[in-house]
Amino acid sequence: MHNIRKPPTMADVARRTGVSPMTVSRAFKRDSSVSQETREAVLSAAEELGYVFDSTASNLRSQRTDFIAVTIPSINNANFADTVRALSDHVSERGLQILLGYTNYDVAEEERLIEQLLRRKPEAIVVTGGKHTPRARKLLSNAGIPVIETWDLPEEPIGHVVGFSNALAVREMVDHFVSVGYRKIAFIGGDADRDTRGTDRRAGFIAALKDHGLDAPRLIAAGPPPISMREGANAMGQLLERFPDTEAVICVSDLSAFGALTECQRRGIAVPDRIAIGGFGDYEIGAISVPSLTTINAFASEIGAKTAELILDVLDGKLDRPGRVTIRPDLILRQTSR
Amino acid sequence: MHNIRKPPTMADVARRTGVSPMTVSRAFKRDSSVSQETREAVLSAAEELGYVFDSTASNLRSQRTDFIAVTIPSINNANFADTVRALSDHVSERGLQILLGYTNYDVAEEERLIEQLLRRKPEAIVVTGGKHTPRARKLLSNAGIPVIETWDLPEEPIGHVVGFSNALAVREMVDHFVSVGYRKIAFIGGDADRDTRGTDRRAGFIAALKDHGLDAPRLIAAGPPPISMREGANAMGQLLERFPDTEAVICVSDLSAFGALTECQRRGIAVPDRIAIGGFGDYEIGAISVPSLTTINAFASEIGAKTAELILDVLDGKLDRPGRVTIRPDLILRQTSR
DNA sequence: ACTTGGATTGGTAACGATAACATGGATGCC
DNA sequence: GGCATCCATGTTATCGTTACCAATCCAAGT
Structure with missing residues (x-):
């Protein structure tokens, strides 16, 4: 009834x-x-x-939605998921809710998404990366709410920043690899410029090699992002065929690094004795795999936590100028390299 | 200026x-x-x-938000992420936006989340699983919007269902394992009842063994969900110590299965010759790992796609009685088992 | 010339909560 | 006792858009 x-x-x-x-x-x-x-x-x-x-009425009258808008490249990426989870956990204590969208590693898609999210009148907006279309930048600047760029250190930030230098992080790994004697080092990453963090990592790789007086001809394009295990495996296959004398390879993420590792295992190539592998992101798989992966911890959860802290401070009026939180990624040496 | x-x-x-x-x-x-x-x-x-x-004004006046509320146990799980992505992709073509929350595998948390989401007046709500607190059931029933339960086949659905039987899916794997000669079969899963799908899988495991005239003493509790690679590895360690004569083990997910596999590799135990391993969910890692994982494909993306279809049909008034879409999981035999 | 009908635009009120201000009563303090 | 203060509650108007209905205009048909 x-x-x-x-x-x-x-x-x-x-x-x-x-x-x-x-x-x-x-x-x-x-x-x-x-x-x-x-x-x-x-x-x-x-x-x-x-x-x-009824929140809809409340939102209109009070001009508050208690939404925090967040854009990430992919919903299916453990690093970004960790960031979002930490962010969500911290802001939800204050009654704020995440409004999540993903860009599919595409700045045009990001622009559409940002416009859509801003219509919902969030209290703040968190974007992944520091590269945006001009219109997206304008939308963010004019939104009248705190803007936080993450996972990057943009040269001209729109507002606040919680991130790290992808290029410098990779440089640290290159420095280490060179210091233990590797010279013929390759890089496996995505095509072109869609994944801007991946592009920064590759640029950091090339620059670092150059500073050591080394060329960087061994760049393997693994296709359009997201570059995952399968792409990593394929790219490793290409690398082994085109540059069989390669001594070490740095992959754009742990997922591709693990894929690359399995390709070596399939071909009976000893890791790290015949070729060393480095990843990025300190995914769980890197700690568990046999052999375990040398990688870089970018502190995904900490990025989320710090972003939440920053948002709360701004909303409380405790911070009146743009904040800039720099995370220092950590090189983690494990079994796939010396 | x-x-x-x-x-x-x-x-x-x-x-x-x-x-x-x-x-x-x-x-x-x-x-x-x-x-x-x-x-x-x-x-x-x-x-x-x-x-x-300004959506907030539009939402109030038009009594439409174009939100589809979705609850998942964890944001950091590739299976649920696949479902949400497919769902999002399909409904966004119609201008609908996902409003996502996670329950942390806890029905009390789910109840809070459902209440919070319903306040936002979504057009429909999608929940993962078919077990809820009485109050959550009531909230959903009275919400006056389409309710879709997924990843399960509840006996008394609240509204619509897009899912499969977790118990039957595991039974299929047990049947196969028995048919190829394994008898001493173990199960690695989470503690108790928090992860209701995991619990159903374990129940299916026990019932299937029983039907083959076999006991099921080899149940390893890997801790509270989420059960991931590390927990799988630890559980495998326990299993090997407590029941060294085990011939095969079925894990609650591919992540724990991979963890278990690595533990065997660390201990020099041959897979599948000394012990076979089965997983669940057909995660990418299972296809790529060496050896590759025998698993069950539950068609996570298809669940999302079918859910989207169903929602659109209901909103278009093309479906007036509760829909029930049953997915048939697929057993995928790979290298970790005969 | 006059009606008919479709396409385009305008006027008015309303969605359901709450900000801002007002009020009545109890309490505290000298 | 008298006045200030605080606490709990009420009144009124409003947030910005859009549902609903009305009006206007122009082309086509008779």
Whole structure:
């Protein structure tokens, strides 16, 4: 027996409780001043009526949505997922909710997504990376809310930044590889410029080799991002055929590095004795695989946590100028390299 | 030079274009009847003013949010991510946007999340799994929107269902393992009942063994979910110590199966000659690892796609009674088993 | 010339909550 | 006791868009 009538509103709850709608509204907030007694009466009346608080009305009137908009390249990437989870955990304590979208590693898609997200009037917007279309930059600048760029250190930040230099992180690995004697070092990454962090990593690789007086002819393009295990395996196959004397390879992520490792295993090529492998991102697989992967920990969760902290500070008015949190990635040496 | 004035509204755009606000509203919709000329004039005036459409007002007045609420146990799980991505891709073509939350494998958390999501007035809500608190069930039933339970086949569905039987899927693997001669078969899964799909898989495992006249004493609890690679490796260690004569082990997911595999590799135990391993979920790692993992493909993306289809049909009024889409998981035999 | 009908545009009120201000009563302090 | 203060609650107007209905215009048909 289900009446098909309009769902109850605060006015209905108010009537039933014998108070004004305003009091009902207050009862549903955490901190507003309502007597304990009244609050309980209101809430139980609401429960009886099956009342569900209507955020849409609240959002319009109060000009607050308690949304934090977030864009990531892919929803299916453990690094970004870690960042989002940490971010979500921290801001949800304050009643803020993540509104997530993914760009598929495409700045045009990112622009569309940013526009769509801004229409929802979030309290702040977090974007992954520091490269955007001009219109996206403009939209973000004019949004009138805190903008946080992450996973990168843009030269001209739009607002706040919580990130690290992808190029420098890879350079650290190159430096180490050269210091232990590797000279013929290759890089496996995505095509062209879609994944801007991947592109930065490759650029860092080339620059680092150059500083050691080494050329970088061994660049393997593994296809359009996302570059995952399968692409890594294929790329390793190409590398072994085109440059069989390669001594070490740095991959754009642990996923491709693991794929590359398995290709070596399939071909009976000893890792690291015949070829060393380095990854990026400190994914769980790198710690567990046999042999375990040398990699770079970019502290994905910490990026999320720091971003949350920054957002809360800005919303509390505790920070009036653009914040810049620099994460220092860590080189983790494991079994796939010396 | 940044004026701190109120952001422009449709009224401002209307004034500048020399039309009524109503016409501006129409120009921002896809199909409304406005002349091409007028629409372009409105849109360019909007761009000049830096006008951003305000969904919050639209949502309230039109009583539509174009949100599809989705709950998943963990944001960091490739299976659920695949489902959400497919779902998102299909519904976004119709202007619908995913509003995602995660429950951390906890029904109490799920209840809180469902309540929070429903306040946002989504057009439909998709939940993972078929086990909920009584209050969560009630909230969903009374929400007045389509409810879709996924990744499970609940006995008493709340509304629509797009899923499969976790127990039957595992049974298929058990049947195969028995048919090729394994008898001493173990199961690695999470503690107790938090991950209800994991629990169903274990129950299916026990029931299947029983039907073959076999006992199931080899149940290894790998800790609270999520059970990932590390937990799988630890559990395999326990298994090898407590039941060294085990011939095969079925793991609650490919992640734990891979962890288990690596533990064998570390201990020099031959897979599958000394012990066979089966996983669940057909994660990429299972196809790439050496040896590759025998697993069950539950068609995560297809669940998302079918869910999207179902939602669109219901919203279009093409489906008036509860839909039930049953996915048939596929046993994939690879190198970790006969 | 006059009606008919489709296409385009406008006017008005309303969605359901809450910000801002007001009020009545209890409490505290000198 | 008198006045300031605080607490709990009420009143009114409003957030920005769009549903609903009305009006206008022009082309086509009789």
